[in-house]
Amino acid sequence: MKTFYINLSIVLIQVISGFAIAQDNDINISGVVLEEATSQPIPYATVALYRKNSKEIITGTSTDYEGKFNLMTTASNFYIEISFMGFKTKSITQLNSSHSKINLGVIKLAEDSESLEEVVVRADVSKTVFKLDKRVFNIGKDISSTGASALEVLNSVPSVTVNIEGEISLRGSSGVQILINGKPSVLADESSNALGTLTADMIESIEVITNPSAKYEASGTAGILNIILKKEEKKGWNGSVSLNTGTPDNHSVGLSLNRRTEKFNLFTQIGVGYRSLPRDSEAINTNLADNEVIYSVGTSYRDETFYNFTLGTDYHINDLNVLTLSGNFAYEVEDQPSETNFRYYDSNNVLVSNWVRKEITEATNPKYQYDFNYKKQFKNNSEHALQLSALGRFFGKDQSSEFINSTISGTDANSNQQTKTDFKQADYTFKADYTNPLSDSYTIEAGAQYVINDVGNDYQVSDLEGTDYVVNEDLTNNFEYNQKVLGIYFTGAYELEKWGIKAGLRLENTDLSTLLTNTNVSNSQNFTNYFPSFHTSYKLSDNMSLQAGYSRRVFRPRLWDLNPFFNIRNNFNITVGNPDLQPEFTDSYEITSIYKIGKASFSSSIYHKYTTEVIERVSTFNDNVTTTTTENIGTNASIGFETNGKYSPTNWLTLTGDFNFNYFDRVGNFETESFDFSGNQWSSRLGTKVGLPADIDVELTGRYQSGYNTIQGDVSGYAFLDFGLRKKILKGKAVVNIGVRDVFESRISESFVSQPTFETYSHSQRGRFITLGVSYGFGKGEAMTYSGGRRR
Template sequence: MIYNKVLSYILFAIVFFTSLEGVSQTIKIKGLVIDQSSKEPLPYATVVVADSETKKALTGTTTADDGTFVMNTKASNFYIEISFIGFITKTFNQFNLNNNTINLGTIALEEDASQLDEVVVQAETSRTEFKLDKRVFNVGRDIASTGASALEVLNNVPSVNVNIEGVISLRGSSGVQVLINGKPSILADDGGALGSITADMIESIEVITNPSAKYDAEGTSGIINIIIKKEERKGLNGSVSLNTGIPDNHSVGLSLNRRSEKFNLFTQLGLGRRSIPTDNENINTDLINNTELYNIGEEYRNEKFYNIILGTDYYINPNNVITLSGNFAYEIEDQPSSNRFKLYDENENLTSEWERTEVTEATNPKWQYELQYQKDYEDHEDHDLLFSALGSSFAKDLSSLFNDVTVAGDDNDAVQRTQSDFSEYTYTFKLDYTKPFSEQWTMETGAQYVLNDVSNDYQVENLVNNAFEVDEGLTNIFNYDQKVLGVYATGAYEGERWGVKAGMRLEHTNLQTLLTNTNEANNQNYSNLFPSIHTSYKFSEMISLQAGYSKRIYRPRLWDLNPFFNIRNSFSIRQGNPNLLPEFTNSYEITSIFDIGRTSLNFGVYHRYTTDVIERITTSQENVNITRPENIGVNRTYGIEFNTKYSPSNWLTLNADFNFNSFNRDGSFESQVFDFKGDQWSSKLLAKFKLPAQIDFEATGNYESEYRTVQSEVSDIAFLDLGLRKKILNGKGVLNMSVRDVFASRINESYTTQDTFLAYSYRNRGRFITFGFSYGFGKGEAMEYSGGRRY
């Protein structure tokens, strides 16, 4: 019944907002755009109508395959601007109006070689631009990204770090929500699944440290939005990429786009194979019995992956577009591992030694499909309505066989096998409406309804007397059902120097979990308000100031709540907590922006206050460490952030990123007090060199300081990435080589010191070397330029 009501409200809203058309007089504008030298038509040239006083675009279109264009406007004081990449722009301030029609006739554009060179440089170089409530990192073809996944590209984005486990953090906090094209995605929910998105597929990455009320309130430290490329030039365009590397990292990618007057067909294809070896070492010390368990081993994650994105835009007319798209990803995993265990008594005598081997196989099919409708109103380019219905599913069929073989001492022979049957279905319905009342005042409103239904059937069996018996203590079915309904409204004023945007979001959450074997249920039903406010002031063309506040929430995920995990290492076990409560964070920040000649510099300060902080607490008994998330008090974080870009010459560009935060923790769990203070900082320096013979070289140095957690000390990390690129085939082809973690120094190391036990952990994935080739084809050299603005 609730689904029918929601759909009825959505359909009513679409009809209502669609009826809000203006009634002023419409002027028709038409013409033909050609190349002055060849006299050939120029398809997909950009035609813009702009306000004569504010110089801001009011509406626009692109030319057809034959160079013609037709558009309408209701403006009265305007000029017309016609541009095309690599050509000198033409502007028309005077024209004849006959029967409400302006006929510009044939417009010949002249080539501009210097502009072509400039576009190529910008397309190759990643750069960051600032907007009122976010930063946009435009992904260029950086050399170190050759053959890289989305996770590795994210690690090059200012303020963002990705650790060796694939955990994404923003300004040192892992409570970040990752979106794809502005929407939740099953690929974003699973850090490993982001590996199926390659750097060649990414247009830009939006970093929103203080999201406005328009965005989902999920994610205590902010939002990262990955924008996937979709080529929109008319005609057939595309690119192909081939990559190979050591250890095994082989992939093929193909991007195709075909644009006509009514349809835009787009697809991304990718397939490959990769291997991720990991060396690990663990030491568990029991301070009560004075025993020590030492473990050293090697784990592999071998994957074959296939990914296809297929979609079409249907242009009903210049102001109404329907998009239907789908994404299918399929992974085949093979995870062999071998670990050697040694147990020492209180006198440091070896009492037992055994080898534990693992054979794990898994298949991971992922589906995502979306229907989207967008209406652009003619009275203003930013007056639009957007509705989307998004569905996704993810399944994981995983089986493991563990074999313990005694090497010396006490008998530890054992055989264990596990089976996981996991499924997740997510449905998201979203409606957004934007209405500018003038060039300065804008209102936004909308709603979102998200349904998330998950089931995980986990079974453990032990070999007893040559027959497998189910271990009832480690076996269960966990069901997770969450529904979140959100509505929001924002209002914004943006003048020439000063702007402000304020909003409010209301979200209602209904969460139900059930452990079927024990009939243990956890039901949470709550509503929350999430206010936000952002402001900016432009002192001059070179200096600006931004400030913002927002309230955020982190809702525990399935793996935070599910108490049954894979027992890959039976002496280091991770569990979930079905009674976990959500985190809430109030976030404040002020950022100054300087753009002086060859230098751009950004400096900011921020503060986060988080309640019901979720921390992973480790307990130990007889050398078995069990880690489980708990709500532990509050956290106050104060930080500073610094980003700069400096180009001392045409052949050298430097980018620097620095982040420091100090935190104060107050909390307790059971009888243990966890009050402490600490700080951490990270820095990144990127140097790009342009060498003769169209060769580029870049080096990226990263450093992350040591820091404290509730129970542990995490060691610092320093690592270096290198890249080399050579253009061939008149710039349409590119040869690349990249070396990530040159010195194999990206090591995760932690020490846990408690009254009853000590724990040491070490993990290292080593060096990755990749060779790549990419080639762009079609009109406009698709590899060099990502397309014009869409109207």
């Protein structure tokens, strides 16, 4: 309560003093607040000035994300108190002023063991910190994320949406680049389903970069999501262990260990588990030329046994040089049974044939990565640094499937098929980054990156003829994909206390080639592009700031966008790639305001994007079969508004919300058809977290995603609710969590395609997921909620 009244007094004093004219005898007080044990910055620590005689509060402020603070006063007889929950308050009475400035330098706060329990309770809520060119969403121990994978965590981040298929979008736009600790990673490859091996407890923060500076690789027209993983820094042995279960089957055990010494930091995480992911689906193909209709309804499963092992070490050669070596190995064993019922009706609505198509699919997915990183800091400034890194990653899939058709009634529809897939992807990334703060105001950055992507997909289809399976040469091929991207960049920043500006330029050369080896059909592309960026910010007051930014981005076609071969699970609704697809380019502009009103904080943005060579999915219809492929079709201009907010009226209640509205204008033609149209989409999210007696927390999060028009039809909207409950025991060392995702089973995927000659409808649903987790922290570690969770 003391801290509350201090903060309230500071806010009132700042509001009143904001109307006063600064005097000539103002004293500027500055410093930086760090943790004594780890030398890590302490954001939002309270810095208060008191009169020595009356102990009346004069003014105050809070530290920023880097632990820095700066305030002004005209008083002459005062002392300073610096406080933060969980740390001992420090009083500074001996103050030396030089030229109306008092520089307190580094102030270190020691942990207060008597209040640590309160700190654990109050530090649970995720929060967003704003920087010049990005937003940093620090992951709290959100209850509904119990047993959740990285995709569920991303779905709780403002501006980010993850649909039922696992596709990630930012402000309603796909084409998002996912990084792990600032680098590409096999764990961030959506095509490999690998994000599920990351879990909520492993994530420290997520950086949302809607307008990336030239320092970042230009891929991803919607922006960048950078997932920062935790790396324990406490000395000695630390760790935590967890056990999770749930329905549908979701069982796992996780272990996290860390050993910290003066020279080494050894960290490892191990997870093993089993999860079943059912999915109900329905599709209707209507031939408007003769009114024939094909219905398909079925359920598919992804039953997975998974293993995840991470091992790494930091070696501090000295105070200025650090080597990091780390590796991750994950292995999945998949069993994917499915059963789909088909019904074929003629133009008179008479049932012609009814049959069942069963699938038996087994697959093993090994994936691993290894990372070398060297960082050198220079003596003159800790921010003056050179960083070199090399990353290798591999993902493989050895999959076999058998499809069995059984006629129930009507015309014989028996036809059995087998498929085999041998998929291998190897990626290599080499980076060099140099940062030099030339002064307190000027900073330059320069660097280079070289990325190699080498992929092979050997796909074979065999048809049952008599008693033998014969290879279908029309559907069999080996697709090879090779891409090399060389990028160099330079940025310069000028940053004062209230105003900052950052500009940069990136040059990238892309060399892409694809080859269908069986048919010797190849495609090569080589192009060089410039990607400028510009960012600025201005602090109007302690409670309000403005940011503005511009960047140019590219979305290069992904493997599955280019590969012309497809899965034949439902051979009346198939998807194929287009090897002739071109990249799309986006110019992105935005203005953002950040402001505080009492106990509420808000961020609002207006943004505009203009994209050329837009990659769209286009459906064609032939012989009652819908084939969907990707094409470059015209341009897309969009303008949107987004706002995020958090309100904590008491220390036991927190309310959060965000809203995003996007209006778009599509212009384009494909073959003889015009795709000119306009539309909009919007989404909202509301969350509440309530602290109850007996160390019990309850959390509710509701979300709505509106429907929107596509170039050939529309996608329906949906709403869903997540629930979480947590109970801390053993003085916070152990935690029991219950999470319910999609409480009312209302999260669906539903789309329509309506054309003059055909109509299609598709519907899919995952259903409700319930998880129970128990975790225990030992050493200096804290209880976690690790589940080795998989993507849904």
